[in-house]
Amino acid sequence: MNLKKISALAAGVALAFGAAGSAQAVELVAGDLKFTFNAYDSATARYTANCTDAAGCDAVTAPGAAAISAYNEDSWGIFSIASITRVSDNAIQYVAGQGGKFLTGIFGGLRDYDVQRTVLGGAGGVIDQVLAAGGWLKMFENNSDYSAIQGTAGRTGQYDYNGISGGTLVLDAVFATGILGGNNSATYSGFFNENGITGASGGYLNVTGGSWQTKLDTDGLVDENGNSRDLLLTSTFQGFKPANQVADWTVLASGHVTGAAIPEPTSLAIFGLGLAGLAALRRRKQK
Numbered sequence: 001m002n003l004k005k006i007s008a009l010a011a012g013v014a015l016a017f018g019a020a021g022s023a024q025a026v027e028l029v030a031g032d033l034k035f036t037f038n039a040y041d042s043a044t045a046r047y048t049a050n051c052t053d054a055a056g057c058d059a060v061t062a063p064g065a066a067a068i069s070a071y072n073e074d075s076w077g078i079f080s081i082a083s084i085t086r087v088s089d090n091a092i093q094y095v096a097g098q099g100g101k102f103l104t105g106i107f108g109g110l111r112d113y114d115v116q117r118t119v120l121g122g123a124g125g126v127i128d129q130v131l132a133a134g135g136w137l138k139m140f141e142n143n144s145d146y147s148a149i150q151g152t153a154g155r156t157g158q159y160d161y162n163g164i165s166g167g168t169l170v171l172d173a174v175f176a177t178g179i180l181g182g183n184n185s186a187t188y189s190g191f192f193n194e195n196g197i198t199g200a201s202g203g204y205l206n207v208t209g210g211s212w213q214t215k216l217d218t219d220g221l222v223d224e225n226g227n228s229r230d231l232l233l234t235s236t237f238q239g240f241k242p243a244n245q246v247a248d249w250t251v252l253a254s255g256h257v258t259g260a261a262i263p264e265p266t267s268l269a270i271f272g273l274g275l276a277g278l279a280a281l282r283r284r285k286q287k
Helices: 005-018 055-056 265-286
Strands: 033-043 077-087 093-096 102-119 126-142 155-157 166-176 188-193 201-208 231-239 251-259
Touching: 033 231, 077 126, 102 166, 201 251
Parallel strands: none
Antiparallel strands: 033 077, 033 251, 077 093, 077 102, 102 126, 126 166, 126 188, 166 201, 188 201, 201 231, 231 251
């Protein structure tokens, strides 16, 4: 049986194990993983002409716009993992609610330091680019369904949100620089058109803790400045308008977090056998 089939079988076993009952923890098989998520965000930089630079975004008072948080951050929010798959063999490792378990989290600490506003000709609209520094992300395995959204009032501490941050910490990470070549400050970059309905954003993550650290702390990605990173987060989003605003969130987002593979135990064993064979061959030649 080849390594690809072994990996697919292992992923299937993990899925079955997790679905066996609510008492079972979600098991993660290391590999080239893709986390698909949905998120709600409270961000000061959004669809408003009043926000033309970082200071202006902090002071924005447009209807539905967020103010800078009590923790001196321009962007924070909550998220839920819809699924986890391996890219190489499309094996599903987790789907939301599997075995009565949910993967939810909170992110924050992103501080805008540069906002560029470009007016396009004709009916092209206005493009905003936002660069942020800092940032962190925490994900938990718990019994809470993401469907009960409370709005920003659900935040009870810097790293706490009712029904989201409880349970077992499986991933603790910080946003890292390298999203832009030649830039050693930006950990997150976002673009959106004030006249449109969507935008896009992204940043690299370095894993610092959690029960899944050994499977996700791979240094398997290389950023735009040649540094090793663990994960890459990318998202698309829409800014809420006052007429259809959900609670007091300002951004609705979805996207992916991807990571590189690390050696599987089977491949490590094969590698070890190879080294043992080379050592034996050397001994024979020396005799």
